[in-house]
Amino acid sequence: MQKKINQITIIGTGLIGSSLGLALKRKKISNSIVGIDKSKVNLSNAIKNQSIDESRLKIDFRIQESDIIFLCTPVSLIDPITRKLIPFIKKNTIITDVGSVKNCFDEETIKKSKNFFHIVPGHPIAGTEHSGSKFAEEDLFKNKWCIITPLNNNKKVINIICNIWKKIGMKISIMSVHEHDKIMSITSHLPHLIAFTIVGTAFNIDIKKKKELINFSAGGFRDFTRIGSSDSKMWTDIFIKNKKFILKTLDSFFDDIDILRKCIISNDYQKIYNLLKRTKEIRKKILIQEETKRKN
């Protein structure tokens, strides 16, 4: 059994960071939890809802008390903050993160970590459309998937991080950074890109009943507005950081939708029907798979 950790620091006490704090505390994983954020509001809410024990506005020498540091910031800050941490951390500190893009540590930073500290990139697939520690949820991670994308073969260190996520209820999947970023570009980043766009498209269209648009949106649009109201800063970062895969996936999507578009133009009933039916069959397979997994 793993011994109790003395101190964990969470940098970025937003929705994910403070929900993580709550879950860690419930499972008594660490003797104390420190929260660092430049937002006083986030910190004071995190103290208020007891997701952290101590709040700090800056990174300094005190962080050497921490065995593990969770970076729960927008992805563009993960590497700069890691570099900022290096002068202050003790040897063998584990730095991990929760970013939605796993290509978020620079090569140079990874090089610097060797023989000094550990980097274990992680991505708990959890969240809501809200942001900020005031929306923290103890059960946010429960029964969800956490993807770990190890940079080396240090199983002991990787296991420490995996075990923490497991203890707070997550299922673990290990894959490469490359594989993660490709998968997320289609399952999460493209849907968000589309959702953010379509809400704008809807409100640019010339219709009289614009104000009532949402009333008539039971079939699809309402879900899109929900997805499309996620944190703007976080998603700007993701779109830029995972640019390579997002642009490729977007191109494939454009190609596919253009096939459907051309069929509509030429009234090709049979071909449209076949394309649509295929989606249904894919979904059916997925559902059967999920069912089988649950039973096993």
Added chain:
Amino acid sequence: MQKKINQITIIGTGLIGSSLGLALKRKKISNSIVGIDKSKVNLSNAIKNQSIDESRLKIDFRIQESDIIFLCTPVSLIDPITRKLIPFIKKNTIITDVGSVKNCFDEETIKKSKNFFHIVPGHPIAGTEHSGSKFAEEDLFKNKWCIITPLNNNKKVINIICNIWKKIGMKISIMSVHEHDKIMSITSHLPHLIAFTIVGTAFNIDIKKKKELINFSAGGFRDFTRIGSSDSKMWTDIFIKNKKFILKTLDSFFDDIDILRKCIISNDYQKIYNLLKRTKEIRKKILIQEETKRKN
């Protein structure tokens, strides 16, 4: 108060038709309800769950007993079936429908109706991803919107149809055929077009963990597969019937997503952020509006 209707016929006893039957019966709106369908399975399930009182496999002289006929078929069949009904119906029969495209009656059919029978196009915005009468739900229409797109100014007849939908729990909005088809192209048809496409895109992409794709799809993709598993025949019809507005809306969407795409390519952080933030503000406005409405 409206007197009880003697007989209503529902043509197409699928999910919508049979749910309508159940709701009409609960509210005792008609003395008897006849279901017509070419699918024996749909008919026998509809009889079994008591959404209709009598089942028929074809349209014939017996339909002259009905005061109102609801066409609950895929949109491409609405006009052909109406024409097929003309030799059998009695004077002043009201023919109405539930199609997702309201430009579904031919000019010639509308002409033929004058001084003989009434056409009142309608669209209850309700449904699930399931099809068939075995999924019938008595409360499917409750608190949802029904759009009526009158072809003339015959208020008495329009009110009869509006009142039926109101009695089974729907809120009514009256607008033109044109306005309806434009609004639906963005709030429902485009989201479905995208959802049907993206599921295919995902499964064309070269990834090792394809089987596990769905596990990592909490953020967006899972909702898309649900929307994208709706009835293929129904949606093929919709895409072809509302071609004019769908293609226009798709073009606007392409233009808008291309703006975002170009910003990603050029790393234009500020512009992406502004575009994303705008969506959030639109959604906020929508929510405030809904809240105000609920309170009033």
